[in-house]
Amino acid sequence: MSRSRLVPGVEVVAVPGRGLALRTAEGEFLEVRTRDADEGALLSLLSGAGAHGEAGTGAGEAPAPADEELRHLVRAFEDAGYLADEPPPPRWPAARRDIRLLGAPALTRPLAAHLTALGAAPRTTPAAPPATSAATAPQLRDLLDGDPAAVVWCLDGPVPDGLWDAADRLPGHGVAWLRCHREGWQAYVEPLAAAPGDVTSAHLRARRLAATPAHRELAAYWSGPRTSGTPVPLTVPAAALLAALLADDLARWATGAPDPAGLPARRRLRRVDLRTLTVTEHPVLPVPDVAPMPGKTG
Template identity: 35%
Template sequence: MTTPRIPFDIIDTANGTAVRTSDGVFLRLTGSPIPVWQLHALAGGRDVALDAAGQASWQRVHSAVTTRHEHDAAPTWPTPKSRVLIVCTEPALAHLAADLAELGADVRSLDVTGVYDSVDLGSVIEITQALTEFRPALVIWLAGGLPPRALWDNLDTLPFRGVAWLRVHREGSQLWVDPLSLDMTDPSSAQVMKRRLAASGTAEELASWLEARTNVPTAMSDLAGRMVGLRLLDMAQAWAFDAERLRIYRTRAWQFNARSLRASEHTVLAYPEPAPLP
């Protein structure tokens, strides 16, 4: 008798034979007529001749192990949130698209490298077409340098249109992940920057540096990219499945130093924009 291979271990203990499932749960086999050596063979997917009692016992074991194995698998990505648009100009984070696709998301990637010197018309058209034609539920911008301010200010309206908006940019070795924006109660990219300036002891210098846009791009290591990628994957999963931790991701900016590999979190809350002057 052979069955599909489901990973589990057979252990002979003082309490009798037990099975350890792939998720670390131990199941005691009380009164099983199958010898341990045959269970090992079955666990390895090999053919074993069993009598009627052995077959019935093995079916119960296999059913229990299979149920736990399938329950332990990653849940199916929700269809209403399946489409994710990634704008990536950070090579160390290029793997995020494939990682999200492996989790079940329908991912489209754009590489608009021209947006950093100037907001070229071709990049704007490409992004606009992707938003219109692909109709993403989540837009992730992975900027390898300073954020393209004009474009980000425009994309800050995405949450008002029911599209989640996740922003990442890098300032030398410092990488910033903004809070995830889902609606008007979440901080925009402009508000995050204003909060940073308000909290900075060198606000004048920071503002001047950002205005001058003299950021010199440096390569980020693959290890740093993987560490940041895990944070972004968890944020996307929390959004897709409405997990409890999503509340935290909507109110915390995350700073990561790509050289020291150390991270810190900073609370950022949205605030009502002042009315324009008459």
């Protein structure tokens, strides 16, 4: 039997006086009815113990249980998706290793460390005066310089009008586009855009304006100027969390790893409360092009 080990996140526990229970990856408990099967033998099989050196099995392959009831239980675990082979962890493909990072060093530094550990090759744009408008932002040709596989832009503040307009065109040139920004105590990790038709920053601004009755106030807040007191600090734990979320999205895009739960990364806005480090997810869709108004006839 090639599948014998429990998948990651699934565990079996012996409950005093009640037999075995399975804890799912979602944290739910299910009763395991073993009937006359040997519980110790079942636990040994599910842990992968005894998978080596058994007669009639290959290396890394668990021996088939001799007891018919035991075989039935193991097959039930496999049919329910709780058993699996152990594939090697996906490696970051060479064609997607070059990741260009722009923006606040407080965010790009931990992000670069995460990406390097995962197998990517991040390169951070040299320090320069921060872009504050579309006029001072890198143009599309600048963003495409060096043929990056992805561009990530991190802002420790709101997004000025038009700043990301050029970057929104990156997916049309085969370059993945990921970004985050902060508005006071709230930070936003926007959906990764990897192909034409994915959610851009302009789509997200339009969706947020449409979703709030305070759309005039929000638009004015983005445009500035803004008056504030003591600046909101971006703490080391908060920056590390934002960097980890970005790195995970990039790793799943690069390796093709699935999203185990929740919304897909390309249709998900994440809002991070920087006071509590609480993350909430919100679905977001692209904004379709508006058809031109038909011409009026006299």
